[in-house]
Amino acid sequence: MxxxxxxxxxxxxxxxxxxxxxxxxxxxxALPLHNTAAHLPPPPKGRTVVIGAGKAGGAMAQAVEALWPADAPLSGLVVTRYGHTPPRPAGLPERIEVVEAAHPVPDEAGLAAAQRILGLVQGLTADDLVLCLISGGGSALLTLPADGLTLADKQCINRQLLESGAHIGEMNTVRKHLSRIKGGRLAAACAPARVVTLTISDVPGDDVSVIASGPTVADASTCADALAILHRYGIAVPEAVHQALSSGTLETPKPGDARFAGHAVHLIATPxxxxxxxxxxxxxxxxxxxxxxxxxxxxxxxxxxxxxxxxxxxxxxxxxxxxxxxxxxxxxxxxxxxxxxxxxxxxxxxxxxxxxxxxxxxxxxxxxxxxxxxxxxxxxxxxxxxxxxxxxxxxxxxxxxxxxxxxxxxxxxxxxxxxxxxxxxxxxxxxxxxxxxxxxxxx
The missing domain is CATH 3.40.1480.10 (MOFRL domain)
Known part of the structure; x- marks a missing residue:
């Protein structure tokens, strides 16, 4: 460091x-290399695809590369903040691509990374494993606006949230409902592959559904909750998005959804x-x-x-x-x-x-x-x-x-x-x- x-x-x-x-x-x-080995699953019968987002994303990817069996297939894509990719240790093969994007306000690079990550998990089978590496900052870095919302809209809403005094749980409740990848939607897209999420907590109470807006975790919050937060802090959203929240068409996958069966989440480092x-x-x-x-x-x-x-x-x-x-x-x-x-x-x-x-x-x-x-x-x-x-x-x-x-x-x-x-x-x-x-x- x-x-x-x-x-x-x-x-x-x-x-x-x-x-x-x-x-x-x-x-x-809290460094990933010190905390990852105990939580890695064994290699599956099929492919292992690594995806993830967060300020620790680059270091988490390197930890997995260093610990994963050399003869087991491994590939994937992780996005981290600009300037947060650690130097690569000598002799460590690069099997997971790491890209950089903006934080705390998302940019086009984060949008492109989120689209690619969502594409990587299409067409998987029950023999495949998705290893998801999540850390704080992932909400901004993994941005894929909901239908009817542009990147510019998301940037504007994000800036308003950041300056409003809203706490992280409130901000991420809004972000989940305005996304095509957060609030459990990424895990749902991985079905029928098994998903194992390794996460570093940056939120009070270590609520894994809040960390990076829980892209692989079922979401108990609702569109009505998101609307109430937007109203509480006077945050403006496009009328079409307001209507979509009001009607519930932007609802997230909920606990008990069959697509989360067999998935696991491990906290590898906590405050x-x-x-x-x-x-x-x-x-x-x-x-x-x-x-x-x-x-x-x-x-x-x-x-x-x-x-x-x-x-x-x-x-x-x-x-x-x-x-x-x-x-x-x-x-x-x-x-x-x-x-x-x-x-x-x-x-x-x-x-x-x-x-x-x-x-x-x-x-x-x-x-x-x-x-x-x-x-x-x-x-x-x-x-x-x-x-x-x-x-x-x-x-x-x-x-x-x-x-x-x-x-x-x-x-x-x-x-x-x-x-x-x-x-x-x-x-x-x-x-x-x-x-x-x-x-x-x-x-």
């Missing part, structure tokens, strides 16, 4: 270095496992480690304020947590993009950065508290950073440059704030994705 820290002249026990080591431990635990790896690394350094939850949702800035209050109480000896300690959490927070004044530039940054802004504001320069928040895929939103650091002197250093947390929150500009301070966490693509990682160090 490519990585570097912001320039630092601190001692080896620098809190930043410690927090970064915990993040790296969490990411390592909780990565938090546990970070906790073990912290304890090895003599720190107490507390995992709050791997399912924290809500507005990023508000979650930052809550955890900031918790860290302050701990630093002041008023909480059940005993310093020196780390307080760990994961999940998927959201950012509601605020309207911009005319002429005001669009803010830059994602969930992790906005969490750090809220955290820094709540801590108010509290001594003895440091934090790192970053996305485990190495990309916070659409920027080149994974997240950011917060330190006791964050506000003071920002004030010296004329920067105010409130101004940057108003325009959703975490990137501009932490970039000016040299406090971005930059890792490059990690080739996995178990969502948000947050670590607060209290000494």
């Amino acid at each position: 490519q990585s570097h820290l912001a320039p630092s002249h601190h001692a080896p026990d620098d809190p930043r270095q410690l927090l970064r080591q915990l993040y790296d431990a969490a990411v390592r635990r 909780q496992e990565s938090l546990q790896a970070a906790a073990e690394a912290a304890r090895a350094k003599g720190l107490n480690a507390y995992i709050l939850s791997d399912e924290i949702e809500g507005e990023s800035r508000e979650v930052g304020k809550v955890l900031g209050a918790m860290a302050r109480s701990t630093a002041l000896g008023r909480s059940a947590f005993q310093p020196p300690c780390v307080i760990l959490s994961g999940g998927e927070t959201t950012v509601t993009v605020r309207p911009r004044a005319e002429g005001q530039p669009k803010g830059r940054g994602g969930r992790a950065g906005e969490f750090c802004l809220g955290l820094a504001q709540a801590l108010g320069g509290q001594a003895g508290v440091w934090a790192l928040a970053a996305d485990t895929d190495g990309i916070d939103g659409v920027e080149d950073n994974a997240g950011a650091f917060v330190a006791p002197d964050t506000l003071a250093r920002a004030a010296a440059q004329g920067l105010k947390v409130s101004d940057h929150l108003d325009r959703n500009d975490a990137y501009g704030y932490f970039s000016a301070l040299g406090d971005l966490v930059v890792t490059g693509p990690t080739h996995t994705n178990v969502n948000d990682f947050r670590a607060l160090l209290v000494r």
Whole structure:
């Protein structure tokens, strides 16, 4: 994994270095090569076709190539995000094609990949096996609009969802019903072949029907649910699509559908496992480690304020947590993009950065508290950073440059704030994705 820290002249026990080591431990635990072997089925009588989508797609494909018997047939196609295909290990034959497309807003490359993947599973027999590799980001990467919907429509709806503050389950309920491949439709197209799905969870609760909008998992949500979400967040869709949702003609395959008989889904890496790896690394350094939850949702800035209050109480000896300690959490927070004044530039940054802004504001320069928040895929939103650091002197250093947390929150500009301070966490693509990682160090 490519990585570097912001320039630092601190001692080896620098809190930043410690927090970064915990993040790296969490990411390592979720790498596909470490987690795939135990879940691979034996080769079938017939063909094995590998398909998949997600930010970990390239690494998952390489893990399968490395572990699959050399004399057993293997072919297929997986789509990942631009720049997220890992370097190929020397001597590893390429049996699965990996292509790249846009995330979080889909593009023509993702549309072409989805069409090809759907084509690959046509005409299979009961002797064939479809191995589906799914990870976070697959919803945007595996895009095949429902009838009556164009790619431009999907792009517009996706942008509205991303800026609405809707949580991942709500967004993916809509995406499932506006697709010809999500919400179990891909698995239905594979019949009568057996489908085994290996998935890396990036969603609170590890609901496999939500991860990448569950292309191979039966869907219990309904068209009515999708309509209610669109209405709740004021998201516009073409009238023909609204009518199709209202009539139920865009309904997804449901649990109990015979086409899912014999299929299997295996979670090969989860947010909780990565938090546990970070906790073990912290304890090895003599720190107490507390995992709050791997399912924290809500507005990023508000979650930052809550955890900031918790860290302050701990630093002041008023909480059940005993310093020196780390307080760990994961999940998927959201950012509601605020309207911009005319002429005001669009803010830059994602969930992790906005969490750090809220955290820094709540801590108010509290001594003895440091934090790192970053996305485990190495990309916070659409920027080149994974997240950011917060330190006791964050506000003071920002004030010296004329920067105010409130101004940057108003325009959703975490990137501009932490970039000016040299406090971005930059890792490059990690080739996995178990969502948000947050670590607060209290000494």
